Amino acid sequence: MLDIRLIREKPDFVRERLATRGSGDEGKIDEVLRVDTERRKTETALQQLNADRKKLSREIGGKKSRGEATDELEQRVRQIAEEIADLNARAAAAEDEQNNLLLQIANLPHESVPTGEDPSANRVVRTWGEKPGLNEPADHVALGARLNLFDLERAAKLSGSGFICFTGAGAKLERALINFMIDLHTREHDYIEISPPFLVRRDCMIGTTQLPKFEADMYGLEDNQLFLAPTAEVPLTNFHREEILAVADLPKKFVAYTPCFRREAGAAGRETRGIIRVHQFDKVELVKITTPEKSYDELESLTADAERVLQMLGLHYRVLELCTGDLGFGSAKTYDIEVWSPGQNAFLEVSSCSNFEGFQARRMHLRFKDRDGKNRFCHTLNGSGLALPRLFAALIENYQQPDGSVRLPEKLQPYFGAERIGMTNVEEMTK
Template sequence: MLDRRFIRSRSDDVRRAIADKGEKFDLDGFLELDERWRELVTETDGLKHRKNLLSEEIGRLKREGRDAGPQMEEVRALSARMEMLDGEAAKLEEELERAQSRIPNVPHSSVPVGHDSSANVEVRRSGEPPKLGFKPLPHWQVGEALGILDLQRASKIAGSGFILLKGLGAKLERALIKLMLDTHTNSHGYTEVWPPVLVKRECLFGTGQLPKLEDDMYLCEKDGIFLNPTAEVPITNMYRGETLEEAALPVKLVGYCPSFRREAGSYGKDTRGIVRVHQFDKVELVKLTTPETSYDELESLRDCAERILQLLGLTYRVMLLCSGDLSFAAAKCYDLEVWAPAEERWLEVSSCSNFESFQARRIGTRYRAAETRKPDYVHTLNGSGLALPRTLIGILENFQTPRGTVRIPEVLVPYMDGLEEIT
């Protein structure tokens, strides 16, 4: 959510942001509503002031044992009009609040303008896709053939779009999670958390998935609680409603957590294999920072995520998303995409975003500046480090041999108890 005063004073920037992100929002209507609300507030505040003065006087008169009849009469007379105006102001306020929460974040000045992924900018490539010297099998075929991936049985359990890993496949998943957590905690200084997977509505509103993406999430109706669509939600919401000391920043958290997505509206897309599934593991990086440092922290967060790809020896590229491809809440975002040679395409394994104060304002997470002692909203950032299924795809497709076996990336060998190849 943007600051109301910011929207007022920088309405042109906000209008441009809405257009650049391809969102629809009647900003002029909003500003008009705001104007009316402020007039109303000024008037009711004046009436309340008068009422407070009279009440004080009544108290004094009563204590002195004198008659306060006329004063009480005046207050009663005021009350009717006050209540009416107050109610109207409250209604406008609510309307404003609702509208305000639907205004997207403003892209950072370094973000290219464009309306879809074709306008994204490739920042760098880790190297060129390796030449395998044979036609690689798609990951689902390799996985099924080796008996480590069983999509038929997965759908027996939960329907299509779910993953069942077996034997060394399951172990590989676990090894990857451990490699990621170990690297981020030991080498990158993140604190490990293990959060709840079910999240409240207000958490989803806070990080910006709601109100826009309600249909993309699983809802446990009986309890009014959602299966989290990304670990960003529980982890960022850890500090909802809290004010931190500046000295405690940056907060750097890493958590392993399954994520759930209905993928409504993406039927027919990526139906083969495990590119797009309803439940997947993720190791997520989250940072809370001061406004001054958030863009440096974004670079370093992305470096941390990249580090995992480098350790695994996977080919990837870094994309700077254009305004139209940016999520509702993000101000700037880098995607990391791993090369999938069998499918001959790049797959997103991480989105590293800076939300500036957009989420913090919704969540109510602030920090107290060391010098001024004044509270201000923190900046929130997050990125996957990394999403597991597509990382797994990267390994199955890049590390397969002409015999159909899969070599274990060197860094994972210790995590696989010395195993060097899945045969």
């Protein structure tokens, strides 16, 4: 959430920056300021009463030890206690209200973010590689069916639409990609591997901004309190929640493979064809916890770390800088990485690398002690490195061969244990 002090001191600036998102959050600022004023007024009065009560109660203690009468004093304190109870309730209500308001207001876009209303204003910052010269390429659904890499009908039988069941060589390829990416990030990019719980508490979901605003998109358990994590961002970023880290230990760099669970009840259509948009998917996630001074450099390097996966796999991609109107709720700046999909004849988002600045850290009380011994909020970042189904789809589409097989990029071969996926694999799988 935003710092209430910033809102208090520079309300016009905050309103102006929020307005660039086009979500109307700037209209909530007056309400926040009103509640904040009310809250502080109440708290000040409450504290005065508490001070009075404390003083009188001590007097009573003194008198009692000397055997003096205290009836009158006790009567007065009783009265004060009633007023305190009343003010206390009001102060707590104001605090709740303020908090609830703040939790619903988006982060301020960084000044470098291009202003714009929708994705058409996103800026392509770079492109890598080029489109493969394929003649009438099959899309991943056709390829997957031909090579028995996944079975969407049977997945639907198990869990409904929007689920994938990888089979045989497909399951193995999924696993090979996971291992390949984790090895790359741990060995060459210095991330610490984490294997976190997939179920997380409500507080963690609030910390990384999935809640309270997007509860409808999340899977929650009946007994409540626990949610299926929609991304490893949640457990990784919350890993140090409510802690005060030493500057010397920053940045913290985590990588994790986890399944991700999302309701996102979108209508069926081209967007949801095949394995492009599903309720459960695998993802390797990168998270960094750092200082305000370094977070933007860390965003660049995190993005580069994610891009490296595509470079090593030899896949054509581009990097977009999202405009203010397309920015996620908690993000101050985001780069999307999109891989080329010959089957869709379009770029597919496989990673979204964001700097949240102190927005998440403030929600989860994640701080560090700076060189002057002062506690300050950390900056948090994350990005996929990468999301698997789309990478999977792009990979088989880009590497499809005229004979119907899929040749695997060299770097992946040791992980998969073969150079290609062909009809031999199919026969093995179906016998």
